[in-house]
Amino acid sequence: MTRVPQPAVGSETGTGPGSEAAELLALYEEMAVIRRTEKAAHDLFLSGLVKGTTHLAAGQEAVAVGASAALRDDDYVFATYRGHHHALARGATPEECLAELMSRASGLCGAKGGSMHLTKASANMLGSYAIVGAHLPLAVGAAWSARLRGTGQLAVAFFGDGATNIGAFHEALNLAAVWRLPVLFVCENNLYMEYTPIADVTAVADPAADRAPAYGIPGETVDGNDVVAVREAVARLAGRARAGDGPGLLEARTYRHYGHSRADPAAYRPAEEVERWLKHDPLDVARGRLAELGMPAETLVAADQRAEAVVQAAVEAAKKAPAPDPRDALTDVWADGGARWRT
């Protein structure tokens, strides 16, 4: 996915409506591509072309796209097994993502990682991690490294509401705060862990934001389905962090359109709740904002069509791509490229 131009931090308001609309349109189109990529992944899973499992982020696009729009290209991003949107928002193409899910040699990770481990290191998207919460300390370390190297980079960890109750969350936030590191913790609170509501197993109402004071850092909540609001909130926290004022925490309220994973029908969610959230679809929210900015409907249709075409082409290309060479199973353990552990 081509990256949208980076708005300088805090510059959102200084530009004319035309440029603002153009920027937002680009974000919309990114979200549209993600939405369709997730739909494709879903269909490919059902048709047996995607093995194992997938955790789709349809419905949560605005978090990835909004945050990404507020970051520098060289900032580090760490995501979870529900990370397709983050890989795409940081520059992975639908084709390399879908090829990975479809076990193709051309996949992002050469089909060694799969859906849960999408990684695009060349874009500093440093991976998707499938142990809940484990990547938070990694982001802290990347931020520490950025500070040590004096690069001005940020590190951002995206994680689910469920991750707020695991020990690594606590250790990461405290260390980041004590060392005043340029790291952002962005919680995608989609109200559920796998099948259990986060509210049932968490002592506070906002599982992430209500914990921020325990680390003396700012904790904000934001409408995670509003790409502009996310971009602004992240820009604000990023500005602070880059200025040396330490980490920030953002809790984005959002909702996943599919079930937790694979073919989960998500029957545990009240119909009324699902309906309410579907009405607050991040694509719709962006469309509404664009309409307000005077964007013609045809322009949006064209963007949707481009997104559709990109993803269709990606699916076709991934289908045609070859399977990995079985011998590759025994490469890439060590930095020398091999897997030799003994003489």
Add this chain to the structure above:
Amino acid sequence: MTRVPQPAVGSETGTGPGSEAAELLALYEEMAVIRRTEKAAHDLFLSGLVKGTTHLAAGQEAVAVGASAALRDDDYVFATYRGHHHALARGATPEECLAELMSRASGLCGAKGGSMHLTKASANMLGSYAIVGAHLPLAVGAAWSARLRGTGQLAVAFFGDGATNIGAFHEALNLAAVWRLPVLFVCENNLYMEYTPIADVTAVADPAADRAPAYGIPGETVDGNDVVAVREAVARLAGRARAGDGPGLLEARTYRHYGHSRADPAAYRPAEEVERWLKHDPLDVARGRLAELGMPAETLVAADQRAEAVVQAAVEAAKKAPAPDPRDALTDVWADGGARWRT
């Protein structure tokens, strides 16, 4: 150590000064015994009769004794490697503690545990744990069990300030809060971890109490060197918890008189700070309160003498006790008493 009579919860104020003084005198004497036991442990370590390591609690006696006085005999206590005072306050004798430290068969754990693992299960003092923070979930589990069995018991975990930054702390407090369990978390904040001030590595000022809101539970601080204040604070939180209102957290400010462990001279502590805390010795504080209550000085001298005698006798008895039978190294792994892991 003989347990003092249990004041009923909330009854501290209803009794006449005479009875209050008698109660406090008993607490004073318990503390005096602990102080002397720790001194004995220290001296025995220096003279080579205690091997390995010790983490002395001299200076922190009021936390153990004050808390214990507010608990029922059948409540569960979990402590750390710095746990001699808790074992003693819950009914272990100086002799069985010192015998354990001196690797005698008559030690609390048959010389299998050592200083860091003092345990008196028959008194529901369910152990001392040497992995920082690890026992907090255990206390949660004991409280859960008490609830399931409907016994009205509490579980109390004592831990250091350093334990507030480890993952298990976070997981334990959240689970306890979500399940509204009868468990108390009592932090002995002695300002230092091993050699590093807790303030250097913690994002908030009160490492335990400032975290309580993250779990929606009451967090209080108390003068940990004032046995009466500790008793009252614990009684209050215990009352809540026993009434079904869920866990409580108490941060007791205190100070260790010796270094962290073994022969650590604690040179990292400013002389002025040490001096200030030595002037606020928990024994002195209790003496002051007793004087106010009109307790004659000779009574205190007599208590000190009794404490001295108990500990002297304990040292002599422990010295005379036999070493464990080497064959006992291969017992007690399994519930059948043995260690057989294969046919």
Add this chain to the structure above:
Amino acid sequence: MADVITYRQAVAEGIAREMRRDPAVVCLGEDIGAAGGVFKTTAGLYEEFGAGRVWDTPISEQAIVGAAMGAAMTGMRPVAEIMFSDFLACCWDYLANEIPKVRYMTGGQVTVPLVVRTANGGGLGFGAQHSQATENWALTVPGLKIAAPATPADVIGMMAAAIRSDDPVVFFEHKGLFAGKGPPAPPDHVVELGHAAVVREGDDVTLVALASMVPVALSAAERLAEEGIDVEVVDLRCLVPLDVMTVLGSLAKTSRLVVVEENPYQGGWGGTLVSIVADEGFGLLDAPVRRVAAACVPLPFADVLEREVVPTVDKVAATVRDLSAY
């Protein structure tokens, strides 16, 4: 009683039987309640026993296993679920340092009758962090009993033994076997821990396997039978207690041993077993001892790659063939 039962159903059935007999048995874990577990291995328990005995937890592996330990020390018999065995790493302190040591280090004062159940192993395309066979991790720690059943009936019988055990048991349920079927277990079926089963008799070579490797070994044995190689297959069932005597007994007959493990060769449990055989059974051996174990790499996602890494019927058959020609 149904004619067949799946391995998955057997897990829930095994737990339910013990919950019916003993009110001290309680379950806790992520999504185990109304959801019935992400592998449906606790399906029906919440309905039958209610929220008072089947507890949903936050994603807090340390608290889950730590709370189970605290409860076990105080009169309960908790059954804790760790969803994937890879996540045992998130609470390893409890498995390595707390649960197996507290009895010993208190001089026998404390007993910890708990079961940690977990979905183990690969074959489902879940990738490096959700596919490991980690039974060898548990073997590094004295003080844990280790059960890994291969059939539905054994699931039930070994679950009964595990829950009734006064010692802590790590109970590995194999993801690749969940959908498999087998005869149901009779009422009050108990398979005492530490007894291997000779699941196929043979004279030429002994194959020792565990959990999902048992069907692999059996398939290899069938194929080899056609070639005239008569393979005995031992289902080890448990790593601790380790039934060395059954293995040595088989070797007394065959003089040739191949161990089939899903865990990686390096640090795999077969090393421990083979080292005992190379000592106590040295005189029985007519040929080198071989281990067919996973390659020493993380588990890859793609099927075509995973097949290269884990033991397969082909690999086992080839190894046995080679060895019987020694």
Add this chain to the structure above:
Amino acid sequence: MADVITYRQAVAEGIAREMRRDPAVVCLGEDIGAAGGVFKTTAGLYEEFGAGRVWDTPISEQAIVGAAMGAAMTGMRPVAEIMFSDFLACCWDYLANEIPKVRYMTGGQVTVPLVVRTANGGGLGFGAQHSQATENWALTVPGLKIAAPATPADVIGMMAAAIRSDDPVVFFEHKGLFAGKGPPAPPDHVVELGHAAVVREGDDVTLVALASMVPVALSAAERLAEEGIDVEVVDLRCLVPLDVMTVLGSLAKTSRLVVVEENPYQGGWGGTLVSIVADEGFGLLDAPVRRVAAACVPLPFADVLEREVVPTVDKVAATVRDLSAY
């Protein structure tokens, strides 16, 4: 250069040498800064390199090792201290699931050049939770290199190799050896990982040992020499890469093998080594292979009990004596 250096000093010296050559090397851990480490193994680093390169941390093992991983992925060469190797259990997810797997599961996109140093082993009376030899835990995980030096010079040389390695290395420093002395290492001394050392030549029996068991093996060898048994002692130095060839080379001469391990017999690293020997070296063997390892119990506190559990010169000598009479 001093005539002798302690093992403890060698740790700090080994780190300092690398910090001097490469500004990407940074240290983090509990009490490692001004305090110099609780074992004084980082003494002087804070003074020489300052707070910008020697970072004190909270008691947060997951954050320590996780942050090291994140830093290693982004251009640094962190050296993380986990105070006692028992506490690796508190961050095991990083050792088992993250650090060793990220390179593989990203198809080689990410490199993790870090060292996790830790004080390993028993003999100091620290009890069950502070005395374990846990190098075998690390062996269960493909993707970690495992170093465990036995001498001060090796500490320095292997530390250099570990820090320069682009692969993650778990570096086990033995508590029982800290006070031991040995010749210092020459400038720029590098001991490549994966090369065992034959530290005593002999024709009758091969003793393979690691870390603190190397002096135990050497003492046993000396005692046995007086009895006319000529023992070759191999210091394995690393578990991964595992130098099997040196062991087989020695066996070609002696035909008899005893492995001396401090970790428990069950799941101990000797199992892996012996299983390779029982396969590839079967034809070389004239006698059973023996392992002298710790008993399968937690480590007891009292010296008199601990001695019963861990390998001693007496036990090793008795085993070799017995074996050479086979």
